[in-house]
Amino acid sequence: MRPRLVLFLVGALGGILLLAWGLWGLPGFGHYRGPYGNQINARAAKERHSSSAVAPVVFDYRGFDTVGEELILFAAVMGVIVLLRAQREEHEEPARLRTEELSFRVSESSRVVALALIPPTVVLGLYVVVHGHLSPGGGFQGGVALAAAGVLLYLAGEYLSFQRVYPVALLDLGEAGGAGGFIVIGLVGLFTGAAYLSNVFPLGITGTLFSAGTIPVINVFVGVEVAVGIVFMVYEFVEQTLLVRRRSS
Amino acid sequence: MSNAPYLLVAWLFFVGLYGIVTSRHLVHMIVCLSVVQSSTYVLLLQIGWVKGGTAPLFLDVPVGTRAVDPVVQALTLTDVVVGVTATAVLLALALQAHKRSGSLDPADLRPMRG
Numbered sequence: 001m002r003p004r005l006v007l008f009l010v011g012a013l014g015g016i017l018l019l020a021w022g023l024w025g026l027p028g029f030g031h032y033r034g035p036y037g038n039q040i041n042a043r044a045a046k047e048r049h050s051s052s053a054v055a056p057v058v059f060d061y062r063g064f065d066t067v068g069e070e071l072i073l074f075a076a077v078m079g080v081i082v083l084l085r086a087q088r089e090e091h092e093e094p095a096r097l098r099t100e101e102l103s104f105r106v107s108e109s110s111r112v113v114a115l116a117l118i119p120p121t122v123v124l125g126l127y128v129v130v131h132g133h134l135s136p137g138g139g140f141q142g143g144v145a146l147a148a149a150g151v152l153l154y155l156a157g158e159y160l161s162f163q164r165v166y167p168v169a170l171l172d173l174g175e176a177g178g179a180g181g182f183i184v185i186g187l188v189g190l191f192t193g194a195a196y197l198s199n200v201f202p203l204g205i206t207g208t209l210f211s212a213g214t215i216p217v218i219n220v221f222v223g224v225e226v227a228v229g230i231v232f233m234v235y236e237f238v239e240q241t242l243l244v245r246r247r248s249s
Numbered sequence: 250m251s252n253a254p255y256l257l258v259a260w261l262f263f264v265g266l267y268g269i270v271t272s273r274h275l276v277h278m279i280v281c282l283s284v285v286q287s288s289t290y291v292l293l294l295q296i297g298w299v300k301g302g303t304a305p306l307f308l309d310v311p312v313g314t315r316a317v318d319p320v321v322q323a324l325t326l327t328d329v330v331v332g333v334t335a336t337a338v339l340l341a342l343a344l345q346a347h348k349r350s351g352s353l354d355p356a357d358l359r360p361m362r363g
Contacts, residue, residue: 008270012263019262023255030300037297037318041305044319045312053319056324069327078333087348136310140330152313163316207308226330233337240344 029069030141045054049203050133050212059218060140063197067182070222071204074179077229084236106157127224133212139219143226148230172185178225185214254295261288275343275353279336286332290325296323 029035030175040061044053048060058066106114125146189198197214198208261284268281297318303310305319347353 004270012266015266016263019259019269023258026255026296029252029254029295030298032297032299032302032318034318034320036320037316039307040319041307041316042307042312045307051306051308052306053316054322054326055321057323062320062323065327068329072331073334076338079338080341083338083345087345088262103351136304138326140326223360237340239342 013080031110039242047211048215049206049209050122050201050215052133052135054136055138055212055215055219059132059215059222060197060199060213063218066222067186067197070179070182070225073229074175074227077175078231078238080233084240089248094118111156114152115158118149118152120155121145121152125149125223125227129219130216131211132219133215134209136209139222139224140226142219143223144230146223146227147230148235150227151234154234159238159242171232174228175232178221178228182218182222182225185218219228258288258292258295261285261291270288273356275346275355276340277356278337279339279343282339283332283336286328289328293321293328295324 020088041053043052044056047111048056049058050060123178125142125148127142128129128145129139129142132142169178189200190196192198192200194200199213200215203213206212210216229238256268262304265281265284265286265288268284272278272281276281287297292348299317302315305315305316305322307314346358350357350359
């Protein structure tokens with residue numbers, strides 16, 4: 001423990017000096033100098049008919065980076081599923097055999113509150129997903145809100161009905177379709193003779209729901225992928241505690 | 250203008266790093282990594298902040314209103330997403346490590362066997 005701490009303090013001292021050196025050259029807080037932000041703030045509404053300047057950066061100007069980000073999320077979901085599969089010395093019990101244990105006791109009040117919160121959470125999630133080009137939000141944020149509805153279902157003690165509501169095949173389709181849809185929208189640009197992920201859809205009127213071309217469409221695909229991905233990950237962890245058992249040999 | 254946000258960035262980064270170095274619990278270690286990463290959110294957002302600037306949304310205010318940088322906000326969004334996914338994978342690894350060794354203390358981790 002002691003030598004580790006000494007090593008850290010020496011390293012941290014060097015790190016602090018380097019960080020201070022690096023931060024020294026940056027403009028003071030509030031004295032923004034960069035040209036890009038101002039350029040995009042001035043052009044996003046005119047060029048992309050999007051009233052939010054952040055969404056065109058994420059899904060249009062920097063769209064290709066976001067494809068990579070989306071695939072990071074996809075890879076991480078796959079990673080969690082692979083890591084948390086039943087191991088050699090374990091087996092996964094079918095949920096229907098353990099109805100008694102799985103409908104574990106949840107207090108009536110938390111059950112009612114969790115179930116009552118599901119519809120507004122879904123509406124909020126959908127709202128945030130489809131308004132990404134108008135107000136703060138978008139596929140990533142709204143997708144997480146939608147996934148929260150799945151977690152609320154678990155908090156209400158309804159693990160079994162979760163399995164009925166979200167069949168795994170449908171979840172697989174959502175996860176793959178969400179990730180693939182983004183890439184396919186990018187290809188549409190190529191087929192029309194423009195660059196990959198060019199905003200080739202009709203731009204509409206700024207400030208309305210159907211505007212900003214490809215941005216809201218991509219947001220919907222991202223929203224599906226994020227929501228399904230997070231639900232997948234949460235339920236992999238839940239199944240670890242509920243279903244996976246060490247083989248008694 | 251005060252440069253306190255820069256101090257906050259340094260504080261978050263090094264306090265998180267200190268937590269990782271002295272950690273005796275894998276979950277605690279993963280939370281500390283999130284603290285380190287949150288310093289990058291603060292750094293990105295405060296670089297783009299303009300004194301007197303509004304959010305980069307031009308729905309209620311006309312284009313040309315002084316607004317903060319949307320590029321660093323988009324980068325922060327990427328940062329958050331990557332952080333969440335990395336945390337999920339690390340927690341899954343911690344869970345399996347606990348199953349193998351029966352302990353969540355990083356000092357108890359043994360070399361992996363095939």
